[in-house]
Amino acid sequence: xxxxxxxxxxxxxxxxxxxxxxxxxxxxxxxxxxxxxxxxxxxxxxxxxxxxxxxxxxxxxxxxxxxxxxxxxxxxxxxxxxxxxxxxxxxxxxxxxxxxxxxxxxxxxxxxxxxxxxxxxxxxxxxxxxxxxxxxxxxxxxxxxxxxxxxxxxxxxxxxxxxxxxxxxxxxxxxxxxxxxxxxxxxxxxxxxxxxxxxxxxxxxxxxxxxxxxxxxxxxxxxxxxxxxxxxxxxxxxxxxxxxxxxxxxxxxxxxxxxxxxxxxxxxxxxxxxxxxxxxxxxxxxxxxxxxxxxxxxxxxxxxxxxxxxxxxxxxxxxxxxxxxxxxxxxxxxxxxxxxxxxxxxxxxxxxxxxxxxxxxxxxxxxxxxxxxxxxxxxxxxxxxxxxxxxxxxxxxxxxxxxxxxxxxxxxxxxxxxxxxxxxxxxxxxxxxxxxxxxxxxxxxxxxxxxxxxxxxxxxxxxxxxxxxxxxxxxxxxxxxxxx
Amino acid sequence: xxxxxxxxxxxxxxxxxxxxxxxxxxxxxxxxxxxxxxxxxxxxxxxxxxxxxxxxxxxxxxxxxxxxxxxxxxxxxxxxxxxxxxxxxxxxxxxxxxxxxxxxxxxxxxxxxxxxxxxxxxxxxxxxxxxxxxxxxxxxxxxxxxxxxxxxxxxxxxxxxxxxxxxxxxxxxxxxxxxxxxxxxxxxxxxxxxxxxxxxxxxxxxxxxxxxxxxxxxxxxxxxxxxxxxxxxxxxxxxxxxxxxxxxxxxxxxxxxxxxxxxxxxxxxxxxxxxxxxxxxxxxxxxxxxxxxxxxxxxxxxxxxxxxxxxxxxxxxxxxxxxxxxxxxxxxxxxxxxxxxxxxxxxxxxxxxxxxxxxxxxxxxxxxxxxxxxxxxxxxxxxxxxxxxxxxxxxxxxxxxxxxxxxxxxxxxxxxxxxxxxxxxxxxxxxxxxxxxxxxxxxxxxxxxxxxxxxxxxxxxxxxxxxxxxxxxxxxxxxxxxxxx
Numbered sequence: 001x002x003x004x005x006x007x008x009x010x011x012x013x014x015x016x017x018x019x020x021x022x023x024x025x026x027x028x029x030x031x032x033x034x035x036x037x038x039x040x041x042x043x044x045x046x047x048x049x050x051x052x053x054x055x056x057x058x059x060x061x062x063x064x065x066x067x068x069x070x071x072x073x074x075x076x077x078x079x080x081x082x083x084x085x086x087x088x089x090x091x092x093x094x095x096x097x098x099x100x101x102x103x104x105x106x107x108x109x110x111x112x113x114x115x116x117x118x119x120x121x122x123x124x125x126x127x128x129x130x131x132x133x134x135x136x137x138x139x140x141x142x143x144x145x146x147x148x149x150x151x152x153x154x155x156x157x158x159x160x161x162x163x164x165x166x167x168x169x170x171x172x173x174x175x176x177x178x179x180x181x182x183x184x185x186x187x188x189x190x191x192x193x194x195x196x197x198x199x200x201x202x203x204x205x206x207x208x209x210x211x212x213x214x215x216x217x218x219x220x221x222x223x224x225x226x227x228x229x230x231x232x233x234x235x236x237x238x239x240x241x242x243x244x245x246x247x248x249x250x251x252x253x254x255x256x257x258x259x260x261x262x263x264x265x266x267x268x269x270x271x272x273x274x275x276x277x278x279x280x281x282x283x284x285x286x287x288x289x290x291x292x293x294x295x296x297x298x299x300x301x302x303x304x305x306x307x308x309x310x311x312x313x314x315x316x317x318x319x320x321x322x323x324x325x326x327x328x329x330x331x332x333x334x335x336x337x338x339x340x341x342x343x344x345x346x347x348x349x350x351x352x353x354x355x356x357x358x359x360x361x362x363x364x365x366x367x368x369x370x371x372x373x374x375x376x377x378x379x380x381x382x383x384x385x386x387x388x389x390x391x392x393x394x395x396x397x398x399x400x401x402x403x404x405x406x407x408x409x410x411x412x413x414x415x416x417x418x419x420x421x422x423x424x425x426x427x428x429x430x431x432x433x434x435x436x437x438x439x440x441x442x443x444x445x446x447x448x449x450x451x452x453x454x455x456x457x458x459x460x461x462x463x464x465x466x467x468x469x470x471x472x473x474x475x476x477x478x479x480x481x482x483x484x
Numbered sequence: 485x486x487x488x489x490x491x492x493x494x495x496x497x498x499x500x501x502x503x504x505x506x507x508x509x510x511x512x513x514x515x516x517x518x519x520x521x522x523x524x525x526x527x528x529x530x531x532x533x534x535x536x537x538x539x540x541x542x543x544x545x546x547x548x549x550x551x552x553x554x555x556x557x558x559x560x561x562x563x564x565x566x567x568x569x570x571x572x573x574x575x576x577x578x579x580x581x582x583x584x585x586x587x588x589x590x591x592x593x594x595x596x597x598x599x600x601x602x603x604x605x606x607x608x609x610x611x612x613x614x615x616x617x618x619x620x621x622x623x624x625x626x627x628x629x630x631x632x633x634x635x636x637x638x639x640x641x642x643x644x645x646x647x648x649x650x651x652x653x654x655x656x657x658x659x660x661x662x663x664x665x666x667x668x669x670x671x672x673x674x675x676x677x678x679x680x681x682x683x684x685x686x687x688x689x690x691x692x693x694x695x696x697x698x699x700x701x702x703x704x705x706x707x708x709x710x711x712x713x714x715x716x717x718x719x720x721x722x723x724x725x726x727x728x729x730x731x732x733x734x735x736x737x738x739x740x741x742x743x744x745x746x747x748x749x750x751x752x753x754x755x756x757x758x759x760x761x762x763x764x765x766x767x768x769x770x771x772x773x774x775x776x777x778x779x780x781x782x783x784x785x786x787x788x789x790x791x792x793x794x795x796x797x798x799x800x801x802x803x804x805x806x807x808x809x810x811x812x813x814x815x816x817x818x819x820x821x822x823x824x825x826x827x828x829x830x831x832x833x834x835x836x837x838x839x840x841x842x843x844x845x846x847x848x849x850x851x852x853x854x855x856x857x858x859x860x861x862x863x864x865x866x867x868x869x870x871x872x873x874x875x876x877x878x879x880x881x882x883x884x885x886x887x888x889x890x891x892x893x894x895x896x897x898x899x900x901x902x903x904x905x906x907x908x909x910x911x912x913x914x915x916x917x918x919x920x921x922x923x924x925x926x927x928x929x930x931x932x933x934x935x936x937x938x939x940x941x942x943x944x945x946x947x948x949x950x951x952x953x954x955x956x957x958x959x960x961x962x963x964x965x966x967x968x969x
Contacts, residue, residue: 079530080528080529080530086529088529093529096529098528098529098530099523099528100528102530197530197532198530198531198532199530199531200530201529201530202529202530204762205762205763206762232534233532233534234532235532235533235534235535235763235764235765236762236763236765312759313759313762315564315757316572316573316574316757316759318573319564319566319573319574320527320571320572320573321529322566322568322573324568324628325526325528325571326526326529336568360757363564363757364755364757365755365757368757368759372759
């Protein structure tokens with residue numbers, strides 16, 4: 001059953017090939033058996049899942065159940081789940097049980113989807129390798145000595161290892177697309193404001209966006225249908241009509257104009273990755289698309305701007321974790337200062353502390369204009385680059401990340417090298433644009449991701465093209481050799 | 485050397501919204517600790533703020549009331565600092581683009597003239613919670629009550645335009661009058677609905693450069709504010725005259741001990757690292773909203789005051805007092821309309837009624853004497869049914885709930901004796917019964933006779949059981965005594 005796509009499972013439930021209880025039990029067994037190899041899931045909610053599956057089966061029997069009814073999924077541990085520990089990958093929240101659901105979780109629950117558990121992640125979503133998690137690193141199913149990418153490494157590895165047919169994830173600078181690429185699955189970061197941020201623990205509020213991960217573009221469309229909603233509880237949620245993301249998947253892509261930014265094929269790009277991406281572009285040409293050279297001249301500024309804006313916002317967002325109200329508190333604080341200092345020093349990991357310090361510095365008196373003010377100007381330039389580009393092209397494509405999955409510790413001592421993992425993904429977050437990664441080839445048996453960037457609220461077009469690509473290629477069906 | 489005092493105020497005004505500025509929790513005062521704090525107020529992970537539109541409208545109304553420019557695209561920012569009563573570790577406030585721009589407030593001065601105090605700006609922000617160190621809290625432990633966290637505030641920042649504590653108090657009172665008149669604040673000072681930070685400096689008279697200022701924070705009564713300013717002015721002058729220098733610092737004034745102490749100096753001041761709050765969109769105010777709010781504004785205290793002087797022919801002083809508070813003003817107007825006697829209405833509202841209310845810690849909106857009851861009383865004074873002295877008795881009885889003026893006058897037989905036949909009879913009897921006093925009167929100097937009349941008056945009032953109309957008695961008595969000279 002675990003080899004079926006999510007779309008196939010939906011049909012299977014409806015044609016009574018299996019029940020949601022059977023399906024749920026199957027994935028729970030699989031998690032029990034295999035998760036030890038990957039460490040992709042940090043909390044399994046078995047009994048709750050089976051209860052949901054029983055009600056889902058009843059709802060399915062009654063007819064008219066939503067598509068996601070009875071489908072087991074995983075939530076990244078950044079989404080608050082009522083009554084279930086939500087750690088955000090941090091010691092700080094190791095004991096935190098929220099009394100509320102994130103809107104994303106609520107939306108799936110309302111549709112009758114079954115939560116299997118919560119996935120591992122970089123601490124507070126800060127990382128590109130899942131090595132910063134308090135719960136230990138996640139192993140890439142394609143090569144157990146390699147990273148799965150991050151921060152949504154747990155969700156990506158779990159899909160790749162067939163521990164669930166779909167999962168939620170979040171993307172602040174590439175945290176859906178980069179692990180999707182490294183684990184050979186499909187992942188979509190929607191337009192900023194498309195999916196509610198309520199109950200999603202904030203890293204950088206102006207960049208954070210939740211999105212789906214699954215094996216195929218079609219499955220991502222199904223998940224996005226359930227996730228997307230206008231939410232009055234999130235002031236940055238956008239009240240745009242929500243299409244059925246499945247409805248245009250089968251449209252032909254004749255005449256599609258694809259912009260190829262020369263900046264995305266520059267120095268630092270692994271030659272094997274470049275080859276795989278170029279091959280897939282040829283494939284799209286064969287399907288009727290036109291490739292057009294474009295320039296995104298401010299691209300080189302996106303990583304520096306991001307590493308000012310994201311830490312600045314994070315430095316404030318993470319101030320609430322102070323040992324006073326919830327979460328980790330140090331032993332025997334001698335006074336208030338000591339309580340703050342030790343709770344935060346002991347509760348946060350090194351990378352989180354590094355970013356809090358960077359952000360605090362950038363916002364400090366005398367530095368604000370030079371860093372934060374400047375970074376906001378760069379952000380405008382990047383937005384302009386994209387809006388200029390979208391005057392002449394429908395979508396923009398390139399590699400998702402510079403190279404395939406790297407070994408644990410390879411970039412551990414060099415934060416900047418790690419930050420450059422997101423060199424191709426960060427700009428879309430700064431612009432608020434939707435972007436997707438789909439598997440498009442392999443290098444040394446490790447998957448490569450093709451990134452597809454669309455204009456605002458043009459997820460439909462991205463999913464359509466990704467689906468068409470997957471109809472004529474089989475990279476999304478490749479399995480890690482261990483599983484085959 | 486003579487010194488000039490320079491004062492600027494920062495005033496925190498709690499807005500009278502039902503719910504908090506970024507959450508749906510109630511803002512009601514006095515609930516048990518942490519019973520009015522939801523996940524948003526507690527800054528639980530993943531929660532997000534949603535702006536209360538009413539709070540925005542109230543801030544705009546204040547701006548319109550002081551003729552200020554309204555910023556049609558204002559921005560919320562995060563002010564970062566750690567404190568247990570600040571759950572997010574930052575206060576959501578406004579800095580670069582506050583919603584209310586420059587405006588002015590006119591205050592009355594002691595010499596009868598007025599002075600315009602410039603307002604630098606007013607911004608919207610959330611209140612913090614409270615730390616608790618007493619009550620049920622064990623020794624050595626501090627508690628945090630987040631009921632107040634997220635209560636909407638406007639912070640009104642004046643220019644340093646005040647030159648004395650009197651002016652500062654007049655300004656504070658005028659602000660109180662404006663915000664309560666337009667209904668954006670309940671004005672309950674004892675519940676912290678208005679709190680003042682005073683910036684004080686002194687400079688040699690004639691100098692135009694500003695001296696080094698201190699800020700005394702969180703004064704919650706006009707009285708404490710006045711005391712704190714006086715104390716600080718004296719402290720600074722003494723310090724400078726003794727060869728010292730004022731340090732820029734934040735101070736706290738204790739109204740009970742009358743002592744002020746430094747809290748922190750400029751060097752220790754926080755770097756608040758303000759930046760725009762990414763969880764909130766800029767606040768856009770449309771022209772239509774502005775027009776609607778402008779036309780919804782009730783009469784402002786200054787306009788009401790000038791109307792009172794014209795319509796009711798009140799003195800500037802009376803009009804200022806009666807017009808400054810909407811409830812007072814409405815009460816007065818109701819009494820004035822019903823009695824057609826604005827002067828007497830004003831005297832009673834400002835005099836006996838206010839004194840009694842103050843004495844019993846009540847205010848006009850829960851006054852035991854209604855405006856109709858006071859009007860009923862005044863009607864009986866104007867038609868001479870009762871004397872002023874009787875009126876005080878009747879007023880006390882109304883206060884105690886014994887009924888309306890007419891009922892009480894009837895029940896106590898308090899009608900004033902104005903029938904001249906009966907009065908003459910009593911006067912004659914008293915004169916005849918006191919020949920010695922008559923002789924004394926007749927033999928006295930003209931200038932002393934008036935005083936001697938008092939003795940007769942006392943006996944006449946006693947004989948009439950206090951019901952004789954004193955003016956009439958006075959006239960009859962004078963006539964009769966003069967006949968005897």
